[in-house]
Amino acid sequence: MKICICGKGGSGKSTVVALLAAELRRRRKQVLVVDSDESNAGLYWMLGFEEPPIPLMELAGGKKSIQRVLRTGFTEDGSYQEKSVLARDEFRTDDxxxxxVQRADGIGLVCIGKIHQALEGCACPMGVLSREFLKKLRTDDDEVVVVDMEAGVEHFGRGVETSVDAVLVVAEPSLESVGLAERIKALASGAGAMFAGAVLNKVSSEEIAARLAEALQLRGVRVLSAIPFRREFLQAGLEGTSLNAEPVAGEVQSLLDSVLAAAEAPEGN
Ligand SMILES: Nc1ncnc2c1ncn2[C@@H]1O[C@H](COP(=O)(O)OP(=O)(O)O)[C@@H](O)[C@H]1O
Ligand SMILES: [Mg+2]
Incomplete structure (x- = not known):
C-alpha cells in the first residue's frame, strides 16, 4: 500500500509522515518512507536517522540521465556500467x-533527490523519478509506503500520484491551506488516486480546530483527525532531533485508521 502526504509548504507534511511511520511501526508494519520533496531537508532527523540516504537521483546518474536510465539502465555517455535497478519493470524495497536506503527498526527511508545549487535546472526530473519509482515499486502485504510530497500541486501535473492508493492532505489554520486542500482533492480525483481527506495540524485551540474543519467541510473536504500545536514538535524542528509521537498517539491512531480504510475502499469518496 502506498500513501501520499501533500499540502502547503510548512503545513506539517514531514511531521505527519514521521508520526504515521511511528504508528505503522507500532502496528508491526514494514514502513518505507519516500522523501519526494526536493527542497526540505529535515525528514531524516524527524525519523531518528543520523544521516539522509544518498538520493536515488545519484543512482540514476543525475538529472540529465534520468529518462535514459529508467528505460535502459545506462547514462547518456554509457558510463553507468551496472544496469540500474530503476530500469527494471518492477522492484521491491529489498532490491x-x-x-x-537508510534503515532502522523496520523503517526504511529513500530520498528521490535534492536541489543543491542555484541555476541547476527545474525539478521536473525529480518528478519523473518519483512517478516511475512509485509505479515500479511492488509492496509486500505488510508493507506501507508513505510519501512525503513536495509542497503545492505541481507533482499532480507530473503524474506522481497515479500509482498511490491514498492521498492525504495536511491543512494548517490558514485560508491558503484550505484552498490548497480543495484543489488537491480535485487533482487527486483527476489523477485517479483515492483522496482520503485532510488532517488538521498545528491547531492551537478547539475553536480554531472547529473553524478550520468547517472551512474544509464547506469545500467538500473530509476531515479525518486534528493534531494540536505541540511546543515539543517546534523545539525538535529547531534542534534537528527526532519526533516523539507519544503526546499525539490517539490523534495519529485515528488518522491512520481513516487513511487505511480509505486506501482499502474499492471506490473514491
Ligand atoms: N503540530 C505541530 N506543532 C508544532 N509545530 C509543528 C507541528 N507540525 C509541524 N510543526 C513545525 O512546523 C514546521 C514545518 O513542519 P514540517 O513538517 O517540516 O512541514 P512541511 O514538511 O509541510 O514543510 C517545523 O518546524 C515543525 O517542527
Ligand atoms: Mg517537509
Whole structure:
C-alpha cells in the first residue's frame, strides 16, 4: 500500500509522515518512507536517522540521465556500467542498494533527490523519478509506503500520484491551506488516486480546530483527525532531533485508521 502526504509548504507534511511511520511501526508494519520533496531537508532527523540516504537521483546518474536510465539502465555517455535497478519493470524495497536506503527498526527511508545549487535546472526530473519509482515499486502485504510530497500541486501535473492508493492532505489554520486542500482533492480525483481527506495540524485551540474543519467541510473536504500545536514538535524542528509521537498517539491512531480504510475502499469518496 502506498500513501501520499501533500499540502502547503510548512503545513506539517514531514511531521505527519514521521508520526504515521511511528504508528505503522507500532502496528508491526514494514514502513518505507519516500522523501519526494526536493527542497526540505529535515525528514531524516524527524525519523531518528543520523544521516539522509544518498538520493536515488545519484543512482540514476543525475538529472540529465534520468529518462535514459529508467528505460535502459545506462547514462547518456554509457558510463553507468551496472544496469540500474530503476530500469527494471518492477522492484521491491529489498532490491534497492543499501547505500540508498537508510534503515532502522523496520523503517526504511529513500530520498528521490535534492536541489543543491542555484541555476541547476527545474525539478521536473525529480518528478519523473518519483512517478516511475512509485509505479515500479511492488509492496509486500505488510508493507506501507508513505510519501512525503513536495509542497503545492505541481507533482499532480507530473503524474506522481497515479500509482498511490491514498492521498492525504495536511491543512494548517490558514485560508491558503484550505484552498490548497480543495484543489488537491480535485487533482487527486483527476489523477485517479483515492483522496482520503485532510488532517488538521498545528491547531492551537478547539475553536480554531472547529473553524478550520468547517472551512474544509464547506469545500467538500473530509476531515479525518486534528493534531494540536505541540511546543515539543517546534523545539525538535529547531534542534534537528527526532519526533516523539507519544503526546499525539490517539490523534495519529485515528488518522491512520481513516487513511487505511480509505486506501482499502474499492471506490473514491
Ligand atoms: N503540530 C505541530 N506543532 C508544532 N509545530 C509543528 C507541528 N507540525 C509541524 N510543526 C513545525 O512546523 C514546521 C514545518 O513542519 P514540517 O513538517 O517540516 O512541514 P512541511 O514538511 O509541510 O514543510 C517545523 O518546524 C515543525 O517542527
Ligand atoms: Mg517537509
Amino acid at each position: 534497492l542498494p543499501g547505500t540508498h
